[in-house]
Amino acid sequence: MTNPIQEAIAKRAARELEQGEIVNLGIGIPTLVANYVEPNYVYLHTENGMLGVEDVTEEDIDPNIVNAGKFAVGEAIGASYFDSAASFAMIRGGHVDVAILGVLQVDEQARIANWAVPGKNIIGVGGAMDLLVGARKVIVTTTHTSKDGKSKILKECNYPITSTRSVDTIITDLAVFKYINGQLHLVELMPGVDLETVEANTEATFVNSLK
């Protein structure tokens, strides 16, 4: 089932991509971004070992072609497969242009937490730490607040951080922020959202750079 809030975030994130970029999409909202880019506009990389991911129709599903979320995907023209070490060499080695990731929290230094929740019995990190150190540009997509209404854009993450690297762009259901010269800048309001709503739901300090 599609969730209109998630779809709106994904659609906005797709506009950040430039033609020909190598893009890695994380699990959750980031996966939806693929629905809003023209076929062959970018090259989608998935860390389980494929460059050239595209959508697949139900009848064309091959159970041995999946993305990092273990969902069936298709093979674009010019696609290639490689082992996990080569895949992460691409990521760590700076050969991936953009990573779009989901987050649990992001702080005012644009550092993210997305792999562990204190007190919860879920143990996993996947490729998130590698993508943060290696991708040229990192975009995060998230709902602005948690289910209980708490801001996810905090002064400081209270969950364990994923990297000391700051992300470049934060896209939520309320707004778009860019991290420029050590400060979070509010650069855009999502359709139908006013500044007061963003201020009320953002714990982190940010500069208002709306045009």
Next chain:
Amino acid sequence: MKIYNSAEEALDCVQTGQTIMVGGFGLVGGPLTLIDTLVELDVKDLTIISNNLGEQGKGLGKLLEQKKVKKAIGSYFTGNRDVGDAFQRGEIEIELLPQGTLAESIRAGGAGIAGYYTKTSFGTNLAKGKETKMFKGEEYVLEEALQADVAIIRAYKADTLGNLVYYKTARNFNPLMATAAKTVIVEVEEIVEVGELKSDEIATPHLFVDRVILAKKILTKEGVIEHD
């Protein structure tokens, strides 16, 4: 290299206390036939190196259920809540590694490299207790290579020499693990005569491979099916 008639015979070298690498990314590229036999063996205190540890009560998850796992080394145990629960009860040790570090440590283990420095995980909880070093103004974390007594992996086809080719995203950790264990056991969908695989398409040359069996479990659109 020797071709075995069954998973039972191919796994007769597995012993209590050993370290076992298991290929696959979830079910995709997992040695499903060998895993199902491994869980039936009368061995315990195993260290399992694998990206995931199956699902609750499925695949490698069964090994955990039977308390045969002493330690799990991997990157994503999220799909099996039993892992977190067993860890909380102190029943297993866990070494959580970023997925790229897991892959590179296995690669290093098979390539005669004892350790290497990576930027990944610097400044996070996963780097706690690990040596760090500055190179060209950036901080790196020292990671050590991984090796195993036995690797169980999945390939698409083997020839009678043990050369392997893989299929699509079922490749993942398999070629790496083929290099990093004393005994490498492979299940394949088809065994062909030597010469039938194109030399420049062979991904794992036969010198890495010890034992080959025909897979009895195949991943299909409808799930995992048995075949003879």
